[in-house]
Amino acid sequence: MTPEENRMDPDLERAVTEIREEAIDPAVVEAAAARVWARLARAARESAPAEVNGEHIRDCAGFQALFADYRAGRLSEARTLLLRDHLHACVACRRAFEGKVVEFTAPPAVRRASLLSARWAVAAAVLVAAGASVWIAVDRLGGGMTRPIVESVNGNLYEITDAGIMPLTAGQDLPDGVEIRTAKDSFAVLRLRDGSRVEMRERSDFSASQAGRDLSLHLGRGSVIVEAAKRRSGHLYVNTADCRVAVTGTVFGVNAGMKGSRISVIQGEVHVAQENQEKVLHPGDQEVTSASLEPGAVRDDFAWSRDRDRLVRNLPAAVPARISRLLARAPASTIFFVSIPKAGGFLDQAQEMLRRKMAQNPQLRETMAGPLPAMDTMLGKLRAIREHLGDEIAILAFRGPDGKERGPVFLAETAGEGLADTLKNELGPSVAIASRPGLVAFSPERGALEAFAPVLDAAPNAFAASPCFKRIAESQASGISLAACANLDRQAPGGMRYVAVEQKIAGSQSESRATIGFDGPRTGIAGWLAAPAPMGSLDYVSPEASFVAAFAVNDPAAVVNDLLGLFHSSPGSEKALEEARRESGENVRETAAALGGEFALALDGPMFPVPSWKLAIEVYDPVRFQAALERSVETFDREAAKSGGKPLRTSRETVNGRVYYTIAGGDPNPLTEVHYTYADGYAIAGPSRAVVNSALQVKSAGNSVTRSAKFVSMTPRDRYMNFSALIYQNLGTTLAPLAGLLGAFGNLHGGGMPGGMPDLSNIQPSFVAAYGEPDRITIAATGTPLGIGPAALEGGSLSGIAANLPALGQLLGTGKPRPAFR
Amino acid sequence: MEPASQPAMDLEEVFRDHHAMVFRAAYRIAGNAVDAEDAMQTVFLRMLKRDAAAEPVANMASFLHRAAVNAALDLMRARQNIRSVPLEEFEPVLADLPHRQPDRAQADGEIRTWLRGALARLNPRSAAMFALKFFEEKENPEIARLLDTTPGTVAVTLSRTRDRLEEEYRAYMGGVA
Numbered sequence: 001m002t003p004e005e006n007r008m009d010p011d012l013e014r015a016v017t018e019i020r021e022e023a024i025d026p027a028v029v030e031a032a033a034a035r036v037w038a039r040l041a042r043a044a045r046e047s048a049p050a051e052v053n054g055e056h057i058r059d060c061a062g063f064q065a066l067f068a069d070y071r072a073g074r075l076s077e078a079r080t081l082l083l084r085d086h087l088h089a090c091v092a093c094r095r096a097f098e099g100k101v102v103e104f105t106a107p108p109a110v111r112r113a114s115l116l117s118a119r120w121a122v123a124a125a126v127l128v129a130a131g132a133s134v135w136i137a138v139d140r141l142g143g144g145m146t147r148p149i150v151e152s153v154n155g156n157l158y159e160i161t162d163a164g165i166m167p168l169t170a171g172q173d174l175p176d177g178v179e180i181r182t183a184k185d186s187f188a189v190l191r192l193r194d195g196s197r198v199e200m201r202e203r204s205d206f207s208a209s210q211a212g213r214d215l216s217l218h219l220g221r222g223s224v225i226v227e228a229a230k231r232r233s234g235h236l237y238v239n240t241a242d243c244r245v246a247v248t249g250t251v252f253g254v255n256a257g258m259k260g261s262r263i264s265v266i267q268g269e270v271h272v273a274q275e276n277q278e279k280v281l282h283p284g285d286q287e288v289t290s291a292s293l294e295p296g297a298v299r300d301d302f303a304w305s306r307d308r309d310r311l312v313r314n315l316p317a318a319v320p321a322r323i324s325r326l327l328a329r330a331p332a333s334t335i336f337f338v339s340i341p342k343a344g345g346f347l348d349q350a351q352e353m354l355r356r357k358m359a360q361n362p363q364l365r366e367t368m369a370g371p372l373p374a375m376d377t378m379l380g381k382l383r384a385i386r387e388h389l390g391d392e393i394a395i396l397a398f399r400g401p402d403g404k405e406r407g408p409v410f411l412a413e414t415a416g417e418g419l420a421d422t423l424k425n426e427l428g429p430s431v432a433i434a435s436r437p438g439l440v441a442f443s444p445e446r447g448a449l450e451a452f453a454p455v456l457d458a459a460p461n462a463f464a465a466s467p468c469f470k471r472i473a474e475s476q477a478s479g480i481s482l483a484a485c486a487n488l489d490r491q492a493p494g495g496m497r498y499v500a501v502e503q504k505i506a507g508s509q510s511e512s513r514a515t516i517g518f519d520g521p522r523t524g525i526a527g528w529l530a531a532p533a534p535m536g537s538l539d540y541v542s543p544e545a546s547f548v549a550a551f552a553v554n555d556p557a558a559v560v561n562d563l564l565g566l567f568h569s570s571p572g573s574e575k576a577l578e579e580a581r582r583e584s585g586e587n588v589r590e591t592a593a594a595l596g597g598e599f600a601l602a603l604d605g606p607m608f609p610v611p612s613w614k615l616a617i618e619v620y621d622p623v624r625f626q627a628a629l630e631r632s633v634e635t636f637d638r639e640a641a642k643s644g645g646k647p648l649r650t651s652r653e654t655v656n657g658r659v660y661y662t663i664a665g666g667d668p669n670p671l672t673e674v675h676y677t678y679a680d681g682y683a684i685a686g687p688s689r690a691v692v693n694s695a696l697q698v699k700s701a702g703n704s705v706t707r708s709a710k711f712v713s714m715t716p717r718d719r720y721m722n723f724s725a726l727i728y729q730n731l732g733t734t735l736a737p738l739a740g741l742l743g744a745f746g747n748l749h750g751g752g753m754p755g756g757m758p759d760l761s762n763i764q765p766s767f768v769a770a771y772g773e774p775d776r777i778t779i780a781a782t783g784t785p786l787g788i789g790p791a792a793l794e795g796g797s798l799s800g801i802a803a804n805l806p807a808l809g810q811l812l813g814t815g816k817p818r819p820a821f822r
Numbered sequence: 823m824e825p826a827s828q829p830a831m832d833l834e835e836v837f838r839d840h841h842a843m844v845f846r847a848a849y850r851i852a853g854n855a856v857d858a859e860d861a862m863q864t865v866f867l868r869m870l871k872r873d874a875a876a877e878p879v880a881n882m883a884s885f886l887h888r889a890a891v892n893a894a895l896d897l898m899r900a901r902q903n904i905r906s907v908p909l910e911e912f913e914p915v916l917a918d919l920p921h922r923q924p925d926r927a928q929a930d931g932e933i934r935t936w937l938r939g940a941l942a943r944l945n946p947r948s949a950a951m952f953a954l955k956f957f958e959e960k961e962n963p964e965i966a967r968l969l970d971t972t973p974g975t976v977a978v979t980l981s982r983t984r985d986r987l988e989e990e991y992r993a994y995m996g997g998v999a
Binding site: 043 | 859933934956988
């Protein structure tokens with residue numbers, strides 16, 4: 001054995017192994033490669049051989065001649081690249097650049113030119129200078145430029161700087177490279193000096209930079225619509241984390257979300273490059289960069305624009321989704337509708353899936369309880385005659401003309417002749433059957449089928465006005481899925497109108513989805529959740545995080561108001577609250593008003609000895625927020641002094657220009673420490689400064705959890721770019737050591753995990769996402785959710801969970817029937 | 823170097839074939855994507871500027887592997903702005919005090935960060951050998967070829983480097999390691 005093969009210290013050994021096996025998202029590698037290749041191409045184009053003012057850079061003196069322009073920021077990107085590389089390699093030039101005197105060899109003697117030659121040289125120089133001026137005027141001012149100007153702002157637009165975030169107003173000129181961000185419920189229009197127009201949607205993050213004749217827009221997150229001016233030279237690029245869009249003279253939209261990017265084109269030709277592949281898009285085309293993103297209607301990507309009518313007027317009308325023949329036959333009074341595709345094994349699993357969904361969802365269970373036994377029996381028999389069935393089987397219940405509930409009625413498309421006869425043979429004479437060309441309806445309840453039969457001959461789509469119908473149609477349009485929807489009674493709590501559940505096979509994994517629809521815009525607790533939005537707070541969470549919960553709310557102040565109302569509603573709480581307000585000396589509503597509405601909490605690192613939690617909160621006004629925190633601490637200390645307790649320990653320290661704050665309990669205990677700082681419009685907190693710094697590093701490296709292959713693979717496949725809320729857990733690896741410990745403990749007491757605990761070492765990753773839309777909330781889950789919360793969510797029993805909260809009725813809203821979604 | 827309107831075709835091929843390996847090797851040293859990207863740029867920029875008359879590279883993958891490790895180590899050294907310490911002059915260079923608390927240092931992530939910083943403080947040649955051996959899993963003869971030395975020297979240097987890192991790690995842990 002050679003000396004170096006002796007084993008190292010176990011800690012170092014483990015660190016070396018971890019470094020060697022660190023997973024790097026291929027998307028990060030390819031995005032970096034694309035940027036580096038672009039710079040190399042420019043470097044090769046502009047400096048082969050390198051020139052200074054028309055002269056080749058032959059030696060160190062040539063590079064030194066670039067120093068002044070470099071310091072002034074006037075050097076092109078390619079030249080900058082060369083100079084930096086030279087400074088890196090050449091000690092003499094580096095010292096010269098740092099202001100230390102270095103002698104260079106004298107340049108070769110200049111050959112004395114004749115007077116005639118000098119005159120020609122002067123004349124040539126004048127001509128060249130004049131030509132260059134014209135070229136610059138035409139090319140730079142006429143065709144290409146860099147700085148955007150804020151043309152209009154509706155709401156708030158911020159400039160993100162190292163010093164903090166600063167509001168921007170219309171008419172302001174934005175320096176090259178500055179990062180700007182629209183706040184929630186805000187909208188901005190930028191005008192580039194080449195005439196291009198950029199619309200920014202709410203919660204979008206954007207910067208622009210010029211390299212040579214090319215102008216690059218960097219969309220960190222959110223959505224933009226670009227009307228690119230025609231150029232004589234160079235390109236306009238829009239870069240997102242995973243693709244690059246190249247255009248000239250076109251109109252297109254780019255969305256950069258947590259799941260990837262989507263590009264939609266209205267006019268002209270757009271080139272989309274991703275992972276060394278390039279696609280060319282034309283008007284009406286759309287491209288998505290992630291397998292978990294489903295394409296949507298092109299015009300939907302422009303629906304948020306103030307100019308949407310003008311933008312989409314030349315697009316062809318959207319092709320209506322195909323409505324299944326069975327759904328079209330549902331009567332207007334349908335109470336519930338279940339769609340079971342024959343493909344994908346859904347028929348085999350339908351009984352079990354329906355039972356599970358109903359067990360998890362009280363509304364669905366209540367609505368479908370009556371017909372359930374008959375459904376169960378029939379489904380069992382249908383499996384035996386599957387070859388006679390068409391692509392879809394539907395089960396429905398409805399209210400008959402007398403207002404009574406009727407059902408279940410089965411509807412099936414036929415595959416060839418003889419389904420009706422087969423059904424008679426298989427199901428027996430007790431089952432009533434009615435057939436039409438290509439369609440068979442049957443029911444164990446003869447009265448139900450008799451009430452249903454007229455619908456088979458009536459005009460289709462009588463049920464189309466129902467939101468339940470729309471939900472089933474959407475589900476069918478998105479692929480093969482088992483979907484069930486129950487229309488709720490008008491007296492359902494919180495204005496709930498329907499509950500829909502769906503089971504879908506997406507790729508190799510199963511996805512569950514549940515939707516709660518409301519009878520109008522969401523209110524109360526249901527109204528807290530914001531529409532799906534990019535969450536910059538997740539940029540601070542690393543791919544190794546074992547648990548992440550993040551959400552966006554419409555208005556933190558409204559949430560606080562609702563919660564204060566809740567306290568008011570509890571007997572005796574008003575006095576206590578008023579007292580608490582006086583004692584705390586702060587206005588909770590004002591504190592909430594400083595917030596942006598995004599929150600992310602993660603377990604991102606070792607659990608022991610101190611759990612490595614991270615909290616990132618969007619803060620629009622850090623000064624106000626900090627002042628409120630400080631007032632709270634002062635009040636706490638005063639009260640603690642009165643009762644003989646110790647005051648909180650606080651500190652504020654500036655390190656490398658960044659201010660770090662600490663609030664800790666009176667007694668030294670790492671578990672009571674909170675360290676935090678403010679960066680890029682967020683407050684980032686953790687149990688130690690190391691964790692806070694690690695969060696900042698994750699953000700600056702652009703290698704957050706949302707870029708990790710594991711996270712992306714767990715996201716549900718649908719048309720949403722972002723989420724309103726999400727819970728992601730990959731606790732298996734983190735809890736494995738604890739599981740081993742508990743397992744060993746359990747073995748001492750007869751084996752297994754103690755106390756009936758689940759086997760922690762076998763927890764599979766899971767992902768639960770919520771999407772808030774104006775009149776509904778959809779919850780989607782992939783993987784194997786852990787615990788009762790996500791499982792309940794998977795079943796769509798959000799209201800069931802919420803029903804256990806106090807004063808739900810008050811928080812969910814009035815519950816009065818209101819016009820359907822406006 | 824030949825004038826070109828874009829990187830030469832052979833460079834394009836080299837870039838296409840090896841950019842991921844270069845990025846990953848640099849990432850292992852630097853620990854973050856930004857520095858890995860800088861190192862990748864440095865490596866290929868030097869390839870771009872390479873004299874056409876220079877001796878052809880026999881094994882491009884190995885050559886770029888070493889170049890990536892060196893570029894990333896250079897970058898780490900520049901970031902830390904600290905002097906390299908020859909093995910003979912070794913004295914433990916301590917990291918910031920807050921990071922020396924034993925309970926915090928238990929965190930694997932912090933040990934990785936510490937190890938990367940410690941590599942940047944090593945003699946560049948020793949650091950390159952260590953990274954090629956333990957991160958890139960190269961055999962001693964290949965390391966020797968890449969660094970123009972003998973396998974015996976590589977073995978001895980690696981042994982001393984490992985000893986030094988362990989000693990420095992113990993100092994970092996305040997003697998508890």
